[in-house]
Amino acid sequence: MRIAICAAALVALGAGAALAKEPPNARSAAKDAVATETSGAPKTLYVCEDNALTRRGFAREFGQVEFVTAKDARADGEAWSAPKCITGAEARKLKALRLSNTR
Template identity: 50%
Template sequence: MSWIFWAVSLAAITCGPAFAADAPNASQASKNALAQGETPKSARMLYVCDDSSMTRRAFAREFGAARFETAQTVHAKSEAWSAPRCITQAEKRRLTQKQFASAR
């Protein structure tokens, strides 16, 4: 019985990286869609980011300068953005509360 457990475990360990390599990369998919002229439905993409220098560098490498938004400005603005923007975890929570309150 224990050999079945080990066989399944070994199969999961060896096949896991193969399946992970085929997993779509979200940022690459969004870049491909924009390169093909497709625009997202809302054309306003937010990423939850911390305010560290490492995050800012990584975001700048992928999308340009890291521009942080507040829940109030995201909720009030209606124009499309040319590049994704950042929002902190606390502002995401506030935005979710605002969207929930306006949906009622």
């Protein structure tokens, strides 16, 4: 009986290690990145939650955290030296602004 329990525990541990993934961070969450180009000035945005954990991770990956609005992201000007964050609500506004300009 002990052998069966030990074997089941080893199988469970092995399955857990096999299913483990790389921890999510700002770089691996590139699917959330939104690249915007206005007048040839590339700007990279990440959809971020406004909490301490996200701020620490983003600062670790990119140096500093700066949240922008949809209007800031659409504004013409210089390219950003580092990616910036945008909330989910502002990302939806940005998408709506893009769709209204293409129609």
